[in-house]
Amino acid sequence: MKQEFTIALAGNPNCGKTCIFNALTGARQHVGNYPGVTVESKSGSFVLNGMKIKLIDLPGVYSLSSGSPEEEVVFQELTRPGIDLIVNVIDSTIPRRSLYLTTQLAELHIPMLLVFNMSDDAEKKGMKFDIPKLEACFGSPIVRTVGSRSGGVTLLLEKLAETLTKLDEHGSPRLSYGQDIDQALAAVAARIDALGVERYRHIPSRFFAVKLLEHDSCVGRMEEFAPVRDEVETQIRHLRQKHAIDTDTFLADRRYAMLAGACREAISATSERRREISDRIDVVMTNKYFGLPLFFLIIYLTFWFTFTCADPLMGYIEDGFAMLSDAVKSIWPESAFPYLRSLLTDGVIAGVGGVLVFLPNILFLFFAIAILEDSGYMARAAFVMDGVMRRFGLQGRSFVPLVLGFGCTVPAIMATRCIESERDRKTTIMVLPLMSCGARLPIYALIVPAFFAAKYQAFVMWLIYLIGVVIALVAARLMKSTLFRGEGEIYLMELPPYRMPTLRSLLLHMWDRGKMYVRKAGSIILLTSLILYFCHTWPEKREFSRNYDAAIELAQKNHDAESAAALENARLAEQMEYTISGRVGHALEPFFRPIGFDWKLTTACIGALAAKEVFVSQLGILYAEGEADEESVPLREQLIRNYTPLQAFCIMLFCLLSVPCLATLAIIRREMNSWKMAMAEAGGLFVLAYLVTLVVFQLGSLLGIGTSLIG
Incomplete structure (x- = not known):
């Protein structure tokens, strides 16, 4: 008997699917992105009655129509070999809309377990379910859960264990879209069967026939089905001429009609419906004024x-x-x-x-x-x-x-x-x-009090x-x-x-994001920090303009700590000018001069690539005045003596519009699955920052706004 299973967890957004996933897998989860799209992938594992289960949490979707990246991902996952069971989570409070996806999943003929979640909320609304009738309609077992409660998935685990031992006995859904559509589907399915496409032999041809009649983009791009496109167009024209409606709309209408009949027979509600607390809260929370x-x-x-x-x-x-x-x-x-x-x-x-x-x-x-x-x-x-x-x-x-x-x-x-x-x-x-x-706040906190009046x-x-x-x-x-x-x-x-x-759900969510931050952004930032360390310290200068060691020793003997600190920072500034970063700053100075930057500001901008706060500490070292932070009064005095208010504003503007830090680029690459987009973002922001700062500085200089030194 098989002991390892792969289960796909599918459902609409906000149906409680994540709560059930967390309850089943706990901390045994892996979070990432699907290749090529910015859609989160999440999988986990657990053991049930000695059976090893891999659970794939699919993105929340309303259909399999490939109208969004999420729907396309779900389509690709469910049509690949290896899925043993689909656990379809349904919001019990809105069954008719939730079951629309179920009708499409049923066409795959993959064994399915329907989970009617939020059953407590449904009971509060006075809803009653004839489970045997619903099971017969969809050819799948049904279990009711409350995924948000501790112990709310106990019945699910029992039903899941039972279902996995009877996968070969799963029923076939009684899905019929009407004689006309059923005949059209049979004609297209017969042509698909004749092709003998090995890649999708595990999926019924009727499923792809439905998708082709719906003009589904995923199936439409598959070259394997190109030979049947003429038959598809023939059937679409026939249905359009007979019913004066597009087939995708027609199929959707028939699905909803079928669900209306099923729900009318198997789901009832008491005449007394208590007004939802949510509705009363939303009177205020979504009010156009409040x-x-x-x-x-x-x-x-x-x-x-x-x-x-x-x-x-x-x-x-x-x-x-x-x-x-x-x-x-x-x-x-x-x-x-x-x-x-x-x-x-x-x-x-x-x-x-x-x-x-x-x-x-x-x-x-x-x-x-x-x-x-x-x-x-x-x-x-x-x-x-x-x-x-x-x-x-x-x-x-x-x-x-x-x-x-x-x-x-x-x-x-x-x-x-x-x-x-x-x-x-x-x-x-x-x-x-x-x-x-x-x-960026330390930069503003350094510059604004120094260059602009209190008012x-x-x-x-x-x-x-x-x-x-x-x-x-x-x-x-x-x-x-x-x-x-x-x-x-x-x-x-x-x-x-x-x-x-x-x-439990909150802590797992926090854990996922924290782990992702440390593993991804942290590793890249560490690498770039090491690179910047070498740039800021190498090559090491051996000969200085003066004997700093002797001067510092003399200041210490005279108990002049302020002079000793100033001399130490002066040595650091001279060393910084000699390093790769300092040399690059000098080399780039002609390029940055039109926006009001000298080599020191340019060098500080290079250091700020790691993090914007570094800009302040870099200036503190380069100007060799006291502590390198925004509270350093001597540093502010040096800035006032060397730069105008216009230049100060341009410093803030350039730091605002350029890349905040390398961690930002790392996360952009992570979330968009593309270094190309991350580099394009860095280049685009640099060009934007340079051009805007150039216009402001040149226009301000032309008009004489803030061009005089105030120190």
């Missing part, structure tokens, strides 16, 4: 929760890596392999710490997002913002990641997985780096954020008209009932 302010309040609370909870942990991680670095330095003598010692402490440990310090932010942010998704509010947020976002070529679901981008671009890009449309998701990912993330500081800060938002929305409109152009897509804005999220 919906938007409440959405902003919830997003604010999401940020507050994320940063309030994450801040202490980030401090502990920072301190932990600092202690680790100090411990290595104390154990490892400076004279023994100094380059390797510095590489480990300043490269590897600093690089890993630079990534993991943001891990609490990632975890708590996605914990909060999971609450919004599992509770049903995320669908309301999309509904509330849909009208506004469509004016810029996006949909309501794009707004949440854009807002999250003000915190950190990396988790914001990861949050675009809630967007069903591939074009909208790609567009949102491409414009997200224009949101002014928290990494203008809030306005300048608001303006720089606004510029990013406006350019992002304009860019989205342009991309939807060019790069990601396509016919307007109609989205079914489903508002599922509010539910209480389970802690």
